[in-house]
Amino acid sequence: MSRIGVFICYCGSNIAGTVDVEAVAEMARTLPDVVHVETNKYTCSDPGQEGVRNAIISHEIDRVVVAACSPRMHEPTWRKLLADTPVNPYMLEVANIREQCSWVHKDREVATAKAMDLVKMAVAKVARLQPLHSTEIPVHKKALVIGGGIAGMQTALDIADAGFKVTIVERETSLGGKMVMLDKTFPTMDCSACICTPKMSEVGNHPNITVKSYSEVENVSGYIGNFEVTIREKAKYIDYNLCTGCGACETKCPQKVVNDFEQGMSERTAIYKMFPQAVPAKPVIDAAHCRKLAQGKCGVCAKVCPTGAINYEDEDKLTTETYGAVVFATGYKLIDWKPLYPEYGGGAYPDVITGLQFERLVNASGPTEGHILRPSDNSEPKDVVIIKCVGSRDPNKGKAYCSRACCMYSAKHAHQYLDKVPDGRCYVFYMDVRTPGKGYDEFYMNTLHDGAQYIRGRVSKIYQEGGKLICKGEDTLTSQQVTVEADMVVLETAMVPADGIDELAAKFTVGRDADSWLVEAHAKLRPVETNTAGIYLAGTCQGPKDIPDSVCQAGAAASKVIGLLNKDVLQSNPQISHVNEAICQGDGACVGICPYGAIQIVQKTFRENSRKVTRPVAQVNPGLCQGCGACTVTCRAGAMDLLGYTNESIMREVDALCQW
């Protein structure tokens, strides 16, 4: 026989203003198993809580119903209170008579009747609850950061500075990501490499950070505090313990390859560092293009290497380690505009370039040593057209979203061009100019003062005529056709998630939106967490961002990781799915529906009808299960039950509601 205590709150006039609290209390006294009913002005206040505690002792209450505000608000308060009493903290049901009753109704009679129903339901449910106990999950005090761009590096540094070990997995041969490709950063115009490369070297030299360059995540299992991650380190063909990074091999390599770092505007050798300041500052051999590896002839680099570090027999290495937390910092790439925009030449005109190509052209260490020259004939362009929103805000061709950073970097490109080519003319075709950010609008205004001509409208066609690129567009402010004869066109293309994000996110069961950006747990209140506990987001993998925002988010993700790794053990949430193995058929309907990959089918042996039977049944991983309940509604047999919200207790709630 259970002894239920019901505590009903006035919440000042928040509830009592619309609900006749005393009438609800009177009704509650008539409910089965209710031994004590109490009303209070503010149940959550200190004296209110003391009243609950005393009533539990004096009336020997073993189940508690609190009729007050939303459980989102004060359920943790009540759980904490019950932890100090003989009542199990999970023998509690909160009836929300504020947010879902008094606040949304005006009619006192109706609201009171509804509050009574809610209390009836809570009493019916609490009578069926079972005590639950959380277990302890150990935490491996080590973090994995996927991606070595500015967001990944900042996250790693912040975690490492707090005293925890961090591994960065970077699939390129060097840290740096996209930021190190940029020339200057808005709005302060400081040199991107000058602020990024010191971070790279700090990461490379940090005693708590291990950099795994040229590596990718192969496999993942486990859960918060205990992610077992297998990392594939691709064959570099160079022994990094012997290599001193002298660069002799790079100067002698006879094979020339298109340089991706320079956006295809120059060539590199087959044995190469991505760029001079690369970290690790040691080369790798590009196996696809190396003459020795592809054709078996050459071997020049091995001959010139003074330390004998070249190893043509090198193979991919797999290592498995356990991490307590994982941070995604996988970044973005630029949308492939060529198939989407045939009206801009679809890539046929060499002088129609992307913003990132412009960054390399204007960069002192780029292919033109910082002189803005047309890729087609190395002449200085006198008329430059910049087109914004290529692929962004264009749901018909590209993406519906705004890529956020392009308004500012197109202003920066205009400014840089007018700075380097004082007699040049720059036209910026735009839809809107969006400059929210510290010092951003001032920067844009400066660009206007520099003489950049902003034309509100899109370019509808570009074609080549006598060495000029004819840009046809519309000025929507004057409703006139505009034709610009340009020497060079810069397309400010949309950001899209980095290649392979779908597969990687699926391995970690991290959610993606329709555009494959990773989804945060709550758009406002949990912006760096994911729905999978222990996995966090930093930088542009979550959505387009500029550098300050990426660094901010990196710091936020790091603080979450530090908070997690600071704990020796985690208290598990006991309100998770439970399998009734007697009726589980093992058909796995729950496996596919689980958003967290928490359920698997295992073979188990049972004694049934005096015989040993081995049959498949579902098994829930308590570390991964978040208690969402998707499996409980999917299981036809009802073998899945969410502890704390059991099928039975919910049916009794429905029964209570349907009685009259």
Add this chain to the structure above:
Amino acid sequence: MTAQDTIRARARELLENGEVTTFIGWESGRFENQTTPLVITDASDADKLVCNEYCVNTLAKYARDVVTRGKVGMVVRGCDSRGIVRLINDQVINREDVYLIGVGCAGVRDRKTGELLKKCAECRHGDPVICDEMAGDAAGRPQPSERFKEVHEVELMTQPERSRYFEGVYAKCIRCYACRDVCPCCTCRECFVDQRRENWVGKQNNVAENRFYSLTRVMHIADRCIECGECERACPMGLPLMKLNRKVIKDLNDLFGEFESSMTLDEEPGKLITYDLVDCEEFM
């Protein structure tokens, strides 16, 4: 040699060699047009097996009941084989648990009128979708032109008409659960109607509880129904149960694209039991 002769000969061989422990087929009763399912364990009983156009029962579900005794040999037509695929895909039995002798099926006739049964007139796959060997040739019967004909009839009714229509149906239901017992999709170890603690559905025999039973069963088999029509044939009250089953299948087809369940062993998991971030949630 007729298909029936082949089946008898092979059943005898399989039982004699010990390749199977039991064999499931049909036997005739007093008359040739009255058949019942037959489960034999002795090779000498093989000559009791018949295979003709009056074998009304779909055999798949019997495999579940005898599989614990050892490997099962059985005769399969289109419907039987899809039932077996269903059982395997639902992890009720394993592929190695059954040895399947396929026969082509041109449809089964009513033993009184000699007319093609409704379920066979609507059948889209007369020939087995999986089997280990064939007895005789595939029938290669043409598919009926319209899969959802009876659904269209219901859809054309106005809402009150439809409500009255189904109320009439559920008023007649006696909750004997024959539809459930004969269904190859209904393989739960404990059916929701028998779960007393949760008490999902009341025991009372009235329109409300009968409707709740029927709707729940329809949703439970929605993306797995093999459209064998056995529920409708087994119903002692003659209720048009396939109407609702096909309505749900049609809706699933409209929402998630054309599909037919239980056609292969490696079919994709049902649309109702998979999680996808881009699933439509227009109700949210």
